[in-house]
Amino acid sequence: MKNMQIFETAMCCSTGLCGVGVDPELLRISTVLNSLEKNGVKVDRFNLSSSPQEFITNKVINDFIKEKGVDELPVTILDDEIVITGRYPSNDEFVQLIHVPKSYIGEKPSTVKDTDKKTNGCGCSGGKGCC
Template structure:
């Protein structure tokens, strides 16, 4: 199994889901990570405020911050290699980088074109496709 780590800028709390206005992207990331965790896939998430030594101890991230600065966070690392900088992984990124099915993120892993045309409709029922 692939090992993913997300190194985030300094935030007021480990998830960044605090304060008056919550960033929708942080909310999405928290939901995705919770869904993955429920399916046995743990992703390490490090916030510069709460886990500064993780940034120091990870050689690739440490070098990245020294050359690019903390303004370029978040950084996503898979199996020790930086794969995304300056943004959080999209749901598609999680699927591709971790080589997991889309349904682990609460998404469907098929599209209407996957259903034979002679079955009628798009293959969706009850608000869920396939």
């Protein structure tokens, strides 16, 4: 299993989901990470204010911050290699990077709706003049 770690800027709490204005991106990341964990996939998430020691002891992130500073956070590390900086991984990137099905991140596989099967997806009802 791939080892993924996400290092984030300082936030008021471990997820950043506190206060009156919740960032939708932080909500998405928390949801994805919870879904992964429910499926047995652990992604470590470190916040600069609640886990500063992780930023010191991890040589990869420590070197990165010395060179680039904290303005380039969040940083995603996969197997001790930086793979994404300045943003969080997209849902598709999570799937690709850690080799899990989309269902593991809370996405359902896309399927053709029953109504689309009856109308060939064109929206007509099968009468005259229908595609």
